[in-house]
Amino acid sequence: MMDNSEKLKNIVPLLALLTAFPAFSTDMILPAIPSLALMWNESIAVINLILICFFITYGFFLLFYGPISDRYGRRKPLIIGISLYIFASVLCAMANSAATLIAFRILQAAGAAASAALSMAMTKDIFSGAERQRILAYIAIIMALAPMFAPIVGGWLLTYFSWHWIFVAQGIMGAIGLLGVLRTPETLKEASQTPLSKVMHSYGNLLLNRNYVIMVLVMSVSLLPLYSFIAGSSALYINGFGLSEQNFSYFFAFNALALMAGSMSCLKLTDRMNPRHLITTGFAGIVIGAVLILVIGQRGPWSFAIPMALITYSIGISRPPSNHLVLEQVHKDAGSASSLLIFTYFTLGAMGMWLVSQEWMERMQILGSITLICGALTLVAWMILQKKGIAAGQ
Template identity: 55%
Template sequence: MRGMILLLALLSAFPPLSIDMILPALPTLAETWNQPVATINLILVCFVVTYAFFLLVYGPVSDRYGRRRPLMVGLSVFVVSSLLGAMMDNVSSVIFFRALQGAGAAAGPSLALAMSKDLFTGKDRERVLAYLGIIVPLAPMLAPTFGSWITAWLSWHWIFYAQAILGLIALIGVSRCPETLVSRSSNSLAQVAGAYIRLAKNPTYVALTLLMATIMLPFFGFIAGSSHIYITGFGLSEQNFGYFFAFNALCIMLGSIAFLRLVRGYESKTLITVGFTGILVGGLGLLFGEGLGQWGFALAMAVIAFSGGLSRPPSNNLILEQVKHEAGAASSLLLFTYFILGAVAMWFVSLEWESKQAIIGLLGVSCGGLCLTAWLTMRRMGMLRHE
C-alpha cells in the first residue's frame, strides 16, 4: 500500500512540479526576452489550459482501456516535450512545448484519482487522499527552490531537463504497477465519452464540483502573481522567493495533517465548513493587510493554504462518492473544472493591476464567502450522498 500511495503522490504532483519549478525564472525570462508579464505568464496559462482539456481525454479512455496504458502514453508525451522545451530559446517555442507538456501531464492526477477510487472505498479512500495531501505539497515546497537554484547556477533550460527526469521516474513506476481497473467498460470509446453527459445529469456531483473548483481560485491566483509580488514588489531574490513559496506549500501539508487528526473527532463535512471559513478569513487578511510587507502577505496566504489543505481531502472524496461507475470520467471532469477555472484566475491576476495582492485577496473573500454560503445551503437541504 505504501508503494502505491507514493506512486499516486508522484502522479498527482505533476501540476505543481510542472508549474511551480519555473516560477522563479519568469522575471528573468521577461527581462531576457523583453516581454511583458502577461506574455511571459502564458508559459503558465497555456500549460494549464491544455492540461485541463486533456484531462477530459484520459478519463473516458481509461474507463475503456484501463489506467496503465493511457498513463504511459501521457507520461511519454511529457518527457519528450520537456526535452524539446529545454532546447528552445524564444518565448513562442517555450509556450508551445509547455502546452504540449500540459497535454502529457494531464494523465497523472486524473488517473491517480481514478486509481484511488478503484483501490479504496469510503473512509479508507478519504485517508489515502489525506496522505496524498501531505505528500504532494512537497512538490510546491521544493519545486520553486530547485527552480531558483537551477536558474542561479545553470540556466532555466535545465528546469525542463529536471522535469523530464521526473517524468521518466514516474513512467518506470507505472510500467511496474499492475492494472487497477478490474471491470473495464465494454462500450465503445464514443459511448464511454458520453459519461460526461451522464455526469452532467447528476446535480449533486455538478454542484459539488463547481463549488470545490471555485474555492481553489485564490490558490491559482497566488501561483500566477506570487513571483511578481515577492520578487518585483518586495524585492526578494529568486532563492528567497522559493523559500516563501515553500512556506505556503508547507501550510497546505499541515492542513492535511490536521485533517487526519481532527477527522477522528469531527465530521468531514464540519471540517469542510471550517476550511471554507478559513479561506474567507485569509482573503480578508490579504485585502486589509497591504503595507505589512512580505510576511503580512505570507501569513494571510498561510491561512488560505492551511484551510485548503484541511478541506481538500474530504471534499474530493465527497465528490467521488456521488458516482458509482465511470470513476475515470468523474475524476477527469472534476480536475478539468479545477484547472480551467484556475487558468481564468491566473489570466485575471496576470493583468496589469495596481495591486495583485488585493486582487488575490478579493478572490479569497468572494470565493470563500460564496462557497461557504452554497455549502451550508447544500448541507441544510440534505443533498449529499455517501457510499
C-alpha cells in the same frame, strides 16, 4: 491480493508522484518568470501564458484520458501520456523564445494530463469508503512536498545553471514516474464495455448528475485563490517586495508547508470530527485570510505570507474530504468523474491566473479580492447545500 500495508507501501507513493506532476510542472518555473520577462522583453501577463496555457491544455486533455482509461485500463494511457511529457520537457529545455516555450508547454501539458486524473481513478479502483478518504489525505500530504520543494529546486538551478535545466529536471521526474507505472499492475477491475465511439458519452451522464455537478463547481471555486496565488506570487515577492529568486522560493515553500499542514490536520481530525465541519472550517479560513491580505498584505513579505498561509492551510484541511464527497456522488465511470473534476479545477484555476496577471489594480488587491469573493461564495453555497441535504454523502 495485496493487503492494506502493501497497498500503502507500493501504490501510494506512485499515486502521490503522479498527482504532483502539475505542481512540479508549474511551481519549478515560477522563480524564472520575472527574469524570462526581462530576457525576452515581454510583460508578466505574456510570460504567465506558460502557466495559463499549461493549465487550460492540461484540463482539456483530462477529459480524454479519463473515459479512455475506463474502457482500456489505467496503465496504457498513463504510459503514453508520461512518455509524451518527457519528450515535451526536452523540447521546453531547448526553447529560445516565449512563443516556442508556450507551444512546447502546451505539448507538455497534453502528456501530463494523464497523471492526475488517472491517479485519482486508481485511488477509487483500489480503496473505498473511509479508507479512501485517509489515502487521499496521505496523498495530499506527500503531494504538498511538490509545491514546497519545486520552486526551491528551481531557485537553486537558476543560481548555478540556467532556466533550461528546470525542464531537464522535469523530464527526469517524468522518467521516474514512467518506471513506476511500468512496474504497477492494472488497477481497473472491470473495464467498461462502451465502444470507443461512445466512450465520451459518460460526460453526458455525469452532467445529468445534479449533485455531482454542484459539488464539483463549489469545490473548484474554493481552489481558485490558490491558482491565482501561484501565478501572481513571483511578481509579488520578487518585483513587489524586492526579494531574490531564491528567497522567493523559500516564501513560496512556506505557503506550501501550510498546505501540507492543513492536509496533515485533516488526516488527524478525520476520525474525531465530522468531515463536513472540516470543509466549513476550511472555507471560513479562506475568507478570513482574504480579509487580512486586503488589510495588511502590502506591509511586507511576512504580512502577506502569513494570511496567505492561513488560506493555503484552510484549502489543505478541506480538500481531502471535499474530493471524497465529490467522488461519492458517482458509482461508475470513475475515470471520467475524476477527469471532469480536475478539468474544472484547472479551468477555473486558469481563469484566476489570468485575472491576477492583469494590471487593473495593484496585484495584491487583485489577489485579495479574488480570494474574498471565492471564499465567501463557497462558504455560503456550502451552508446552503448542507441545509438542502446535498452534502449528506459523507
